[in-house]
Amino acid sequence: MPAATQVATEYLDAFCSGDFDRARTLVSEDFEFVGPLTQVRGRDAFFDGAAPLHPFLRGRRVLRDFGDGDELCSIYELALETPTATGSVLLADWVTTADGVVVAERLVYDTAAFLALMPKG
Numbered sequence: 001m002p003a004a005t006q007v008a009t010e011y012l013d014a015f016c017s018g019d020f021d022r023a024r025t026l027v028s029e030d031f032e033f034v035g036p037l038t039q040v041r042g043r044d045a046f047f048d049g050a051a052p053l054h055p056f057l058r059g060r061r062v063l064r065d066f067g068d069g070d071e072l073c074s075i076y077e078l079a080l081e082t083p084t085a086t087g088s089v090l091l092a093d094w095v096t097t098a099d100g101v102v103v104a105e106r107l108v109y110d111t112a113a114f115l116a117l118m119p120k121g
Contacts, residue, residue, distance in 0.1 A: 008072035008095040009065070011102045016060040016078055020047055028101045035107040037114075056082045056118075063090075070097045078109075085117045 007026055014022035024047055031043045040046050058079035066073040072095045077088040089109055096104040 003100070004070045004097040005065070005067035005072050007097050007100060008067075008074070008102060011095065012060065012072075012074055012076075012093060015050075016057055016076075018054055018057040020050070020054060023047075026102055028098070028103045031102060032104045033107070034105070036109060036111050056080045060091075061088070071095065072097075080117045082117055082119050084119045087117050089114045089117065 011023055011026040014020075014026065024043065027043045027046070029043050030041065031046055032041050033039065033046050038049060040049055058081050060076040060078050062074060062076045064075045074091075074093045074095070076091055076093070078091050079088045080086070090113075091107060091109040093108075094106040095102055
């Protein structure tokens, strides 16, 4: 596995399993995230914004990974367990790396399916 793909995979595995300490070490300080519910620039801002999701993350089941140079596109099911429900959401995640860290992430998923699993309020 190319180094860039390995870093991206390690980041996704750590983040999706709730290991934010490990995931943070794999992300650049000026990390840029774009998803259907939020857009943020900066490692600290990203992890601060993701903090409410942390206790609900239960890992990911990879359906297909496509690596190309410094980029990885991963199609996976994100497992979630909340006080409201337990289930998974299908995601398409495009991760870009540079100099051994993740510098950008673009995420696509069905927001209705995701929000149906989240606690209300």
